[in-house]
Amino acid sequence: MRCVESAHDFAAMWDIATPSRPGRLPGVSMAGFRARTTDLVDLGVVPYPAVTVAVDLGDGPLAVDDISGGRQNGSVVVGLAASGVRGRGRDVECLQVRLSPVVAHAVLGVSSELGEMVVSLDDLWGRDAARTQEQLRAAGSWDDRFAIAEAALVRRHAAGRAVEPEVAFVWGQMVTNLGGVRVERLAAEVGWSRKRLWSRFRAQIGLSPKRAAQLVRFDHAAHRLAAGHSAAEVAAEIGYVDQSHLHRDVKAFAGVTPTGVAVAPWLAVDDVAWAAPEYLSKA
CATH class of the missing domain: 1.10.10.60 (Homeodomain-like)
Structure with a gap:
């Protein structure tokens, strides 16, 4: 197991991709991560003022633990102030989306339940989560992946309920x-x-x-x-x-x-x- 102990170690572990053009939805950013190591990575998460969606695209399952001892495997949604969160996995590859909570309310369909929790994306998006993940895995490039993810977010945002x-x-x-x-x-x-x-x-x-x-x-x-x-x-x-x-x-x-x-x-x-x-x- 490789437990990441320093910022330098962590930065050196990843190939990182970012969108080549601005997105259509304000309050949304995306990045792609692919680990350069096949070791088991164990990483603590620092809370952030955005709701984070991590779509698992790797060969090995991504496991995300929360402070209560619960574990979610695969694609997850991490609430605004979820503390004590750790991610673990081998051959990690994922698309990470950060959503302003104003946007997340419409895109995810819930807010109060997500404040300090980690939940499975399947629980929130149902079959749409599996379809989107399949499309992302089949995509030929990170730019294609960002376009697919953005289309799903725009679609759900349009159908969702905006905050007051x-x-x-x-x-x-x-x-x-x-x-x-x-x-x-x-x-x-x-x-x-x-x-x-x-x-x-x-x-x-x-x-x-x-x-x-x-x-x-x-x-x-x-x-x-x-x-x-x-x-x-x-x-x-x-x-x-x-x-x-x-x-x-x-x-x-x-x-x-x-x-x-x-x-x-x-x-x-x-x-x-x-x-x-x-x-x-x-x-």
């Missing part, structure tokens, strides 16, 4: 302000009570407004730490009360210390695979 404009606005404000927002102010801006915003946002995004704002801020902090900035610098820059506040948030989301996040293998390929955070989209 007020919920989309609140999410957009959280992203724009990197999580530094007051829920009461946002509720007043959209003309809702705090209770109503809390209920609608939780049902359609999958997290409470407070938890969602914390996740956006954590993601910004994690990438600043991975870029080499000290915990003290990041805490002051992003607006944490102090360094211990940053430590608690990082520990709560990632299960490791700020030092551990700074060298997390999962973040090592972000500049290659994900040109820009798709959750920044307001769509």
